[in-house]
Amino acid sequence: MRWWWLLVAARVAGQACCRSGTTCATCADIAPLCEFGAANATECTSVGYVWCEGVDVPEPSGECCDFVDPDGLCGTFVAEGGYCTYSQKCCEEDCGLSWYKNEGTPTYAPTAAPIAAPTITPMPTATFAPTRLAPVEKWGALRVDGTRIASNATGAPVQLAGVSLYWSNFGWEGEDFYTAGTIASLAQWPGLSVVRAAMGVEDESGYLDLPDYNKRLVEIVVEAAIENGIYVIIDWHSHEAENYPEAAKNFFAEMATAYGGYPNVIFEIYNEPEPLENRTWEVIKAHCEDVLAVIRPISDNLAIVGTRRWGQYPNESAADPVDDVNVAYSVHFYAGWEGHDDIKDAVHEAVELGAPIFASEWGQGCPHIACDLDRNNTESWIGIMDDYQISWVNWVLNDKSDVIDDTLSIFLPGVDPVGPWDDDDADYTDAGKYTKSLIARYAT
Numbered sequence: 509m510r511w512w513w514l515l516v517a518a519r520v521a522g523q524a525c526c527r528s529g530t531t532c533a534t535c536a537d538i539a540p541l542c543e544f545g546a547a548n549a550t551e552c553t554s555v556g557y558v559w560c561e562g563v564d565v566p567e568p569s570g571e572c573c574d575f576v577d578p579d580g581l582c583g584t585f586v587a588e589g590g591y592c593t594y595s596q597k598c599c600e601e602d603c604g605l606s607w608y609k610n611e612g613t614p615t616y617a618p619t620a621a622p623i624a625a626p627t628i629t630p631m632p633t634a635t636f637a638p639t640r641l642a643p644v645e646k647w648g649a650l651r652v653d654g655t656r657i658a659s660n661a662t663g664a665p666v667q668l669a670g671v672s673l674y675w676s677n678f679g680w681e682g683e684d685f686y687t688a689g690t691i692a693s694l695a696q697w698p699g700l701s702v703v704r705a706a707m708g709v710e711d712e713s714g715y716l717d718l719p720d721y722n723k724r725l726v727e728i729v730v731e732a733a734i735e736n737g738i739y740v741i742i743d744w745h746s747h748e749a750e751n752y753p754e755a756a757k758n759f760f761a762e763m764a765t766a767y768g769g770y771p772n773v774i775f776e777i778y779n780e781p782e783p784l785e786n787r788t789w790e791v792i793k794a795h796c797e798d799v800l801a802v803i804r805p806i807s808d809n810l811a812i813v814g815t816r817r818w819g820q821y822p823n824e825s826a827a828d829p830v831d832d833v834n835v836a837y838s839v840h841f842y843a844g845w846e847g848h849d850d851i852k853d854a855v856h857e858a859v860e861l862g863a864p865i866f867a868s869e870w871g872q873g874c875p876h877i878a879c880d881l882d883r884n885n886t887e888s889w890i891g892i893m894d895d896y897q898i899s900w901v902n903w904v905l906n907d908k909s910d911v912i913d914d915t916l917s918i919f920l921p922g923v924d925p926v927g928p929w930d931d932d933d934a935d936y937t938d939a940g941k942y943t944k945s946l947i948a949r950y951a952t
């Protein structure tokens with residue numbers, strides 16, 4: 509690789525200042541050129557390091573980038589061989605630029621083993637225990653039929669029930685659950701028919717920062733869902749999606765091309781539009797129609813469109829629907845949060861207006877603050893969703909126990925993300941046990 513030659517060329521071959529290790533032969537840490545001590549023997553020994561001759565100078569761990577484009581990729585790498593390129597410290601601390609581990613991958617990308625590429629089988633292969641038929645084998649592709657979702661092939665109404673993964677963002681502690689094993693274990697839950705891959709977008713280390721990483725996690729989940737015969741929601745987990753239309757269109761074009769032919773796949777185009785005075789339903793709708801214009805030539809699959817105020821106003825969307833025949837409108841609610849009770853009215857209104865609703869995210873407690881789980885209100889919501897056959901996805905399949913998510917995580921901290929989760933009391937939180945039991949009501 510070019511780094512090796514540049515570094516060697518930039519100093520006398522084989523000479524280096526060793527910062528750790530007892531002998532030059534076992535030097536574990538050679539000072540990069542721009543750091544104090546590296547220049548020559550005098551400087552090196554003055555700071556207590558060992559000056560070595562005839563050692564292998566390691567290649568830098570990455571590259572230095574002076575322009576990061578909106579997709580989080582390095583637009584321009586610093587000219588090869590320059591001072592800023594010698595090490596991460598030179599690049600970041602001395603030059604104030606960004607260090608990339610590999611071309612296009614920022615420094616906080618995982619440095620552990622690369623994510624293994626899952627093998628994808630051409631058509632769903634059910635790996636279920638023979639207690640039931642895999643949902644996708646049973647219903648196939650989904651289409652909107654009035655206010656309901658139906659099997660495109662048979663017209664039978666379909667009400668999906670399942671769970672959402674946590675944000676995919678690197679370092680947010682949800683990513684451990686984006687594994688094929690997790691999805692295979694989840695598919696064993698009686699009644700479970702859908703999983704949601706919540707791909708972070710604009711927040712730190714989401715898709716805009718780390719497109720390849722986040723997309724890879726989604727791919728793993730989608731492919732595992734296909735293999736296990738369950739539906740999977742590809743969720744653009746953004747609060748301001750219309751700010752990044754090109755990124756969204758590129759992503760969904762790729763997803764539709766790779767997976768849009770599989771009946772399993774549901775596209776969720778805009779997670780939760782955060783309220784802003786100028787983020788009207790018209791703005792949200794126009795963005796979703798732009799993205800659908802990219803998806804539709806490739807795939808007819810069901811799409812979910814986010815509704816205003818974090819998914820709370822499907823009634824408003826129902827009055828001015830998106831120009832597409834296979835779209836459902838999201839409703840998001842948290843049963844422990846008193847302020848969310850009005851959302852029930854919005855759902856009733858939306859259904860009266862003839863709109864299909866999809867509860868692509870809901871929780872038993874509160875969003876982003878600790879509160880008690882409200883089982884009574886949860887049952888009230890489940891009753892409404894069952895009356896209208898609204899498909900639903902519970903938040904969240906994770907084991908975080910911080911103040912934000914302690915009432916919502918399905919698993920106790922430290923659970924094996926891959927499963928199997930055999931022991932209800934040892935593996936599941938109270939919320940998790942209850943969610944699992946709710947989903948079991950849909951077992952056929």
Ligand SMILES: *[C@@H]1O[C@H](CO)[C@@H](O)[C@H](O)[C@H]1NC(C)=O
Nearest residue numbers: 545546547548549550551552
């Ligand atoms: C060692 O390098 C430092 C920093 O570049 C320089 O100031 C000093 O003169 C050098 N000493 C010798 C002996 O080359």
Ligand SMILES: *[C@@H]1O[C@H](CO)[C@@H](O)[C@H](O)[C@H]1NC(C)=O
Nearest residue numbers: 750751783784785786787791
């Ligand atoms: C909407 O308002 C926000 C500030 O609240 C502003 O940053 C943004 O540019 C506005 N967007 C448009 C399209 O006017």
Ligand SMILES: *[C@@H]1O[C@H](CO)[C@@H](O)[C@H](O)[C@H]1NC(C)=O
Nearest residue numbers: 649650651660808809810834
């Ligand atoms: C439903 O079936 C019709 C007729 O076969 C087909 O044209 C359409 O693309 C299908 N829709 C979906 C969502 O698969």
Ligand SMILES: *[C@@H]1O[C@H](CO)[C@@H](O)[C@H](O)[C@H]1NC(C)=O
Nearest residue numbers: 821823824850851853854857
């Ligand atoms: C939608 O429902 C909410 C909650 O009941 C209500 O506040 C809002 O005014 C409704 N919007 C429309 C356009 O009907």
Ligand SMILES: *[C@@H]1O[C@H](CO)[C@@H](O)[C@H](O)[C@H]1NC(C)=O
Nearest residue numbers: 849883884885886887888889
């Ligand atoms: C339970 O929920 C129902 C429906 O929302 C409500 O009418 C009732 O008052 C609730 N009961 C308790 C004890 O909170």
